[in-house]
Amino acid sequence: MPAHRITLRPSNRTVDVPTGTLLAEAAQRAGLELAQPCGGQGRCGRCAVQIDGSGYRRRSTLRLSAEDLEAGFALACQTVVEGDLAVEIPPQERLQRMLVTDRVASRDEVPLVYESSTMQSLRILQLALPEPTLDDSRDDQARLLAGLADAGYPSPAVPIPLLRRLGPVLREAAWKPWVVLQQADAQGPARLLDLAASPPKPLGLALDIGTTTVTAYLVHLDTGEILAQAAEYNDQISRGEDVVSRIIYAGKEGGLAELGDLVRRTITALLERIRLRTGLEPDDILKVTVSGNTTMAHLFLGIPPASIRLSPYIPTVNQPAPILGAESDLPVHPQAEVDVLPGVASYVGSDITAGALAAGLDQAEVLTLFIDVGTNGEIVLGTRDWLVACACSAGPAFEGAGVVDGMRATEGAIEEVWIHAATYEPTVRVIGGGRPRGLCGSGLLSLLAELFVTGVVDRGGHFKMDLGSPRVRPGEHGPEYVIAWPAESATGRALALTQVDVDNLLRAKAAIYAGFTVLAGRLGVDLADVEQVLIGGAFGKYLNVEKAVQIGLLPDVPWNRFRFLGNTSVRGAHMALLSRDARQAIRQLAERMTYIELSADNAFFDAFTAALFLPHTDIRRFPSVAEVWQRENGVKEERP
């Protein structure tokens, strides 16, 4: 057997190996131990190397993109030597960046095409009015309205808060006042929103009020630019972690007002942070768009949400009329329009309709699945012509809550896990790089997928106690897997995933997958026919598609059909802030979505039960997972 010379860079060590040797073995022989957290199974991608030369064969390219392959990347544990090679071992940090992008179509945001002169409903202009005389003694309002009409903005009257300032402003401006107008419809009448002696700043605010997190964009309404953004926990969390507990709290004496105050406190704190960075004054914010689930919208507007929770699940309002800044009690211009965007139903709110716009569902010509997984999982399936939507109560597990060692995706959270197929030892990535304090949603999902693929739990989610690993042990809450020993954690306690946690995660993923199943059934399509899967929400931001598919949370379609869109809700609000057409498109999306109430749907319970397995009772729905699992576990797939 001919020997081939392998040169390993950057160390320039060399080794001669026969044809058929794995590159990982060759490196080991040269005294270089490549990281293989998955145990050389070709799953983790951490042993990726870049090869100069053509004498090699890749057994598996699971973690590599077309561009990676083009550039000569290969997995050392899956690559067979067939000639002389120069092999570059990239530093782990570089690999990590490469792998974090995952093998999905994109994680970037859709670029914004914005033409404020036609799309923006807000207009700022300066008038030149004739000075009054004894012969032209029209009152200030009549003079202003005549000037507006001359400028092409017939307006019926000046609202009282502005009338109160009109006289002094006109005189201070020497009859050349600046006016801010809102024209919801290019053909319609204009609403006078502000007047001033000096030019107002054209600022707007896009707000996404999530059950857990509130996100704010400060936007320049002329350019569309996001001048500042900030996100903060919704202070309502202290009164309940999910919408149902908020609704219950709102029903208590004073509870509704308190919840309203709490979310306003959060928004005010965000604006204060933005103010410190930008020098913005409250009155500078001339327009606000708000997206959020229906319960968040009710609480923000001070509307009792009680009926949302009780069959037949009726909200008071899906399409509220815009209110004024003063009515919203936010620190914005009192005459600003505060537009809570239209939703569809009690559990499909404007976070989904705005998100659907941001995801481009209004243009989608192919079968598209749009999901936004937060405390609730909302799902939309269809094309631009016909959309069905539903909501699944996933619970807070995917946000790191309701799980013993769960936490939010902040510093100290384990966000990705690999388990060695032979030793069952974990390798973890921690946000911030220090010792772990717990697991965030993507870490939990990653861990569950690894436990399943390496056979630590069976398809029913039950821990196998006979693996001989000290990490699988009986714990306070039943069997558990120890992901960090006390000495490895930042807390000095062991961090573990318990059987109860696994069951919680199973129920969460089953609820969402069952939602897909019901919607596909309604449309008479197969999930395998979905041509794009658009994932919104903070959850999606760090989601590893491979692992989400492995546990059966996402349907098993090619990875390039997935797109991660980040916070689609706030992006939709941003679009609506800038464009009348976008605002209109959100309303049309809301009207075009048929809401399916899952609790009233018999198919849902069956689909849910079937999805309570890993990845699913019917593993044929997940062919790529079946392949990996069978290889790892060496057994034939059986219907349980």
Place this chain on the structure above:
Amino acid sequence: MPAHRITLRPSNRTVDVPTGTLLAEAAQRAGLELAQPCGGQGRCGRCAVQIDGSGYRRRSTLRLSAEDLEAGFALACQTVVEGDLAVEIPPQERLQRMLVTDRVASRDEVPLVYESSTMQSLRILQLALPEPTLDDSRDDQARLLAGLADAGYPSPAVPIPLLRRLGPVLREAAWKPWVVLQQADAQGPARLLDLAASPPKPLGLALDIGTTTVTAYLVHLDTGEILAQAAEYNDQISRGEDVVSRIIYAGKEGGLAELGDLVRRTITALLERIRLRTGLEPDDILKVTVSGNTTMAHLFLGIPPASIRLSPYIPTVNQPAPILGAESDLPVHPQAEVDVLPGVASYVGSDITAGALAAGLDQAEVLTLFIDVGTNGEIVLGTRDWLVACACSAGPAFEGAGVVDGMRATEGAIEEVWIHAATYEPTVRVIGGGRPRGLCGSGLLSLLAELFVTGVVDRGGHFKMDLGSPRVRPGEHGPEYVIAWPAESATGRALALTQVDVDNLLRAKAAIYAGFTVLAGRLGVDLADVEQVLIGGAFGKYLNVEKAVQIGLLPDVPWNRFRFLGNTSVRGAHMALLSRDARQAIRQLAERMTYIELSADNAFFDAFTAALFLPHTDIRRFPSVAEVWQRENGVKEERP
């Protein structure tokens, strides 16, 4: 000479007198002294008697109406005996009632023809909505709006304060809610104003905000009935008695807000009084109309009035858009429309436009003079097709202010005066009947006229000090006439009209008459051609036309052309409260009135100077006054 037997009733005394004897003399011979406060000059009417028989001749019938003459009334001091007569001497109270009505066309209010189903902009109805189900899961707002559309009231949205109550109300009402709608235009969209589980009370409030007095009518919007009315001093008086001093006060730090608070305090107190009488709750008031001069309107709305006072006298707004109860900060329904009615100019406000409607100017086919004398005197002249208007700063003299012993027309005020032509002794009528505390506007005017007619003052308004009466004396403020000695007054002090007071009154009446003159000049008509003189305002309520003509305040046209209409401002507000057409007519009146700014009119100063005499420099403009004055004073009229 034949003797005639005169039988005097009710005493049944008889006396025989020769032909040609005055009835007053005959009574005296019989031992009955008839009241003759004017000294037997036929001016006061207090000696009126009712005669059975035909043997008598009336020399003068000045105080008697056609009906009085028909009924056999005659003035004892002006009636010559020519045969046997039975003479009934009526009790003074009855005479007083008869005389108080004066000899003018009417003092009554125009009856209201009201058809709420077509005229009222407010609608109250009960809807029957389908209960929501899982199959009909429209949100509460959509369900309500569909119900409204079915009932013929398409409405675009539910305002946020009602959205906040919508869910609980619909459920409490078992889906049969009561709704209150406002439809400003029969063809236009309806505004949802209230919703409730039980039928709302259809109440409205008409408010007249005067510089001195605020008047409120609580009105049943179905029947038009005035359920309660109340009037109270405007609490702003403590910050200035006239509009100019209020405007100056409003310009001080915090002054505008303070004046707004003060008038709201007055209105709130009025409503509290009405509440105690009627059990009304603030939320029951579903509609408010407000009339008032332009400064009062600005202060009520919280709009700085500064520019009203400075040339070119520009108000910020003559036609403000209606505001909401919540914006008005009044104790009324927060969604009630509070409609400050349209005015014309800085000094012709909605008190005049609403008053003009109440006076029927929108229908006037003949040349009509409409005046409303308060602290300012506003004047409108014209027909329904063409109206000119102006305002004269009369000052507060006619309201009893700015005069040493002046007071408002309340208990203890002298409201009418007669001076004996020979003794110069006064006879007074006091409101409430007790001892006098001062003179109100009509009392001052009456006193000045009597002083003039009896020659106590000359045509220039100067006291004649050589009359030999102790009542005409030098006082602290120059010459004065003592109307009540210390022993006769309620205060223990002498009450007097001083030379300064006379000069004040002269300027006040001259300003108003000069206004008439300028308006007539603009229209190219003669004041003598005015076919009706309509007098609004509290001042007019007690005004004695004869005396007002005698001092040259009102033009000298036949008394039956005068009509006293009381508080036309609040009556116009009442009409606008009830009828969309009335509201529309007020706006049309406002738009049809051409405002003449007197301060910019050279003719005004000349006319004012000419009117600074009693009754006027040119006495030929006042033929009836000339006749009386020449008879009393026995001198030929000379141009001074």
